[in-house]
Amino acid sequence: MKTTLAPSTLRPTKGEFVHELRTVAADLPLLLSAPLYRRWHLRWGATPAEVAARLPGDDMLPEAQYQTTRAITVNAPAEAVWPWLVQVGCLRAGFYSNDLLDNFAHPSARELIPELQRLEVGQWVSMSPTPSQTTAFKVEAFQVNRWLLWRKPDSTWVWALHELPGGRTRLVTRVHAERDWHKPALALLGLVLMEFGDFAMMRRMLLGIKDRAENAALKTVDREASPDGLD
Numbered sequence: 001m002k003t004t005l006a007p008s009t010l011r012p013t014k015g016e017f018v019h020e021l022r023t024v025a026a027d028l029p030l031l032l033s034a035p036l037y038r039r040w041h042l043r044w045g046a047t048p049a050e051v052a053a054r055l056p057g058d059d060m061l062p063e064a065q066y067q068t069t070r071a072i073t074v075n076a077p078a079e080a081v082w083p084w085l086v087q088v089g090c091l092r093a094g095f096y097s098n099d100l101l102d103n104f105a106h107p108s109a110r111e112l113i114p115e116l117q118r119l120e121v122g123q124w125v126s127m128s129p130t131p132s133q134t135t136a137f138k139v140e141a142f143q144v145n146r147w148l149l150w151r152k153p154d155s156t157w158v159w160a161l162h163e164l165p166g167g168r169t170r171l172v173t174r175v176h177a178e179r180d181w182h183k184p185a186l187a188l189l190g191l192v193l194m195e196f197g198d199f200a201m202m203r204r205m206l207l208g209i210k211d212r213a214e215n216a217a218l219k220t221v222d223r224e225a226s227p228d229g230l231d
Contacts, residue, residue, distance in 0.1 A: 011105075016107050017100075017105060020105060021100065023098055023100070023204070024100050027201075027204065030199060030200035031200045032196070034197075034198070035195050038195070042199075043070065044070045045071045045206070046069045046070055050170075056147050056149045056160075057149045057157075057174070058174075058176075060156050064155075065178055066194045068175045068198070068202070069173075070173055070174075070202055070206065071170060071206075072206040072209075072210055074168065074170075074210045075214050075217070076169060076216070077163070077167045077217070078145045078169045079145050080169075081169050081209065082144065085148050085159050085209070086148075087109065087112065087113055087117060088125060089116075090102065090103055090104070090129060091103065092113075092116055093108060093116055094107070094108025094109060096205050096209055096212065097201045097202075098200070111216075119142060122138055124136050124137075125138065125150050133152070134152070134154075137152045147160045154178050155177040156174075157173070157174075171209065175194075177190060179191060
C-alpha cells in the first residue's frame with residue numbers, strides 16, 4: 001500500500017524550489033499593490049449574494065476591520081473538495097499556495113494524506129511550525145462536506161461548500177480579522193500581513209484546491225471507467 005509523506009518530511013527538489021521562487025515573483029505585483037484595489041479583491045470571485053449570505057462565525061467578530069468573502073467554482077463534488085481542507089496547515093499538507101512563504105519551502109501535498117484526515121474540534125491549524133494561542137487557528141466547528149470554521153483570538157476563517165448541478169462545488173471562504181491596538185506590534189504585523197499578503201496567498205490557495213480536487217476527481221472517474229477498476 002502506498003504511503004504519502006506529509007510535506008513536513010520532504011524538502012523541495014531544485015525544480016520545486018525554482019518553481020516556488022517563480023510563483024512568488026509572479027505574485028509580487030499583487031502583494032505590493034493589494035491596498036490599491038482593496039475593494040475589488042475583498043470580494044474576489046464572489047457574487048453579491050455570496051457576500052451578503054450568513055456563514056458560520058459571522059457573529060464572533062462582527063466589527064472586525066478586515067472582512068473578506070472570496071469564492072471559486074470547483075468541477076468536482078463537495079466530498080472531493082472537503083479532504084483538501086481537512087489536511088491544511090503549515091508543515092502538514094501546506095496551504096496549496098506560495099510554499100516558499102507559508103510552508104517554509106516544503107511543497108504542499110499533491111495527494112490526500114490519510115494520516116491527516118482526522119478532524120476534531122479544538123485541533124490546531126498551524127500557521128507556523130510552532131503553533132500558539134495567538135498565531136494559530138483552531139478548528140471551532142464543522143459539518144462534513146458543508147462547512148469548516150477555524151478561529152483564533154483575533155480572527156475567524158470559514159470555508160463553505162455549496163453543491164452545484166453537474167457534480168460541481170462552489171467553494172466560498174470568508175475571513176474576519178480584527179486589530180487590537182492595545183498590542184501595537186501584533187496589530188501592525190496583522191495589518192501588513194492582511195492588507196498586503198492575504199489576497200495573493202488566498203487567490204493561489206483557492207486555485208490550488210481547485211486544481212487538486214479536480215485532478216483527484218478525474219482520476220476517480222478514470223479508475224471507475226477502467227475494466228478492472230485499476231489505474
